[in-house]
Amino acid sequence: GAGVSQSPSNKVTEKGKDVELRCDPISGHTALYWYRQSLGQGLEFLIYFQGNSAPDKSGLPSDRFSAERTGGSVSTLTIQRTQQEDSAVYLCASSLVLVTNEQFFGPGTRLTVL
Amino acid sequence: RKEVEQDPGPFNVPEGATVAFNCTYSNSASQSFFWYRQDCRKEPKLLMSVYSSGNEDGRFTAQLNRASQYISLLIRDSKLSDSATYLCVVKGTGGFKTIFGAGTRLFVKA
Numbered sequence: 001g002a003g004v005s006q007s008p009s010n011k012v013t014e015k016g017k018d019v020e021l022r023c024d025p026i027s028g029h030t031a032l033y034w035y036r037q038s039l040g041q042g043l044e045f046l047i048y049f050q051g052n053s054a055p056d057k058s059g060l061p062s063d064r065f066s067a068e069r070t071g072g073s074v075s076t077l078t079i080q081r082t083q084q085e086d087s088a089v090y091l092c093a094s095s096l097v098l099v100t101n102e103q104f105f106g107p108g109t110r111l112t113v114l
Numbered sequence: 115r116k117e118v119e120q121d122p123g124p125f126n127v128p129e130g131a132t133v134a135f136n137c138t139y140s141n142s143a144s145q146s147f148f149w150y151r152q153d154c155r156k157e158p159k160l161l162m163s164v165y166s167s168g169n170e171d172g173r174f175t176a177q178l179n180r181a182s183q184y185i186s187l188l189i190r191d192s193k194l195s196d197s198a199t200y201l202c203v204v205k206g207t208g209g210f211k212t213i214f215g216a217g218t219r220l221f222v223k224a
Binding site: 033035041042043044045048056058059091102103105106107108 | 215
């Protein structure tokens with residue numbers, strides 16, 4: 001079956017521009033996570049969604065970052081007024097059961113801010 | 115102190131060697147523990163969950179020590195294909211924030 005998909009796979013933008021990153025989770029997965037991975041670094045938790053509950057935004061690094069999940073499925077991560085330090089790979093993961101089960105990751109979006 | 119800490123390595127070992135990674139976590143209320151594997155420029159994939167009683171999957175053994183707040187991963191009879199970064203993952207209770215360690219790089223050489 002289809003896995004988690006993300007688009008675009010690569011995004012190059014100029015400092016100060018807004019970008020939108022999309023994640024299509026595995027069908028039926030109720031939990032969705034966004035992470036950021038900078039070069040040579042581990043994954044930094046950004047935000048998660050579980051069903052219709054309010055998202056946990058505790059990992060968002062600044063108010064320039066926001067995310068939404070429409071209809072409990074597709075999610076969009078928006079970064080406003082991008083900065084060079086936002087350059088990273090943004091990974092999305094989904095999970096069928098929130099508490100303990102495996103997270104399935106998408107291939108990521110590589111964002112480069114010039 | 116980071117919430118999840120790992121030795122970044124790299125560990126360079128010959129084929130057939132046994133290698134062990136440790137990971138420490140700071141939140142004593144953490145409930146779930148995992149090891150993920152990440153190949154170069156690829157997404158992470160679950161290697162195995164870590165259970166309180168310890169668990170084994172083929173050449174891989176994971177152990178949890180709650181008192182000392184560390185988990186370990188043992189790889190026996192290393193293969194070239196084991197070369198990757200191994201990520202320690204901890205999930206708390208109450209909230210569902212998942213914390214990934216920075217990873218330990220392993221290179222297995224012929």
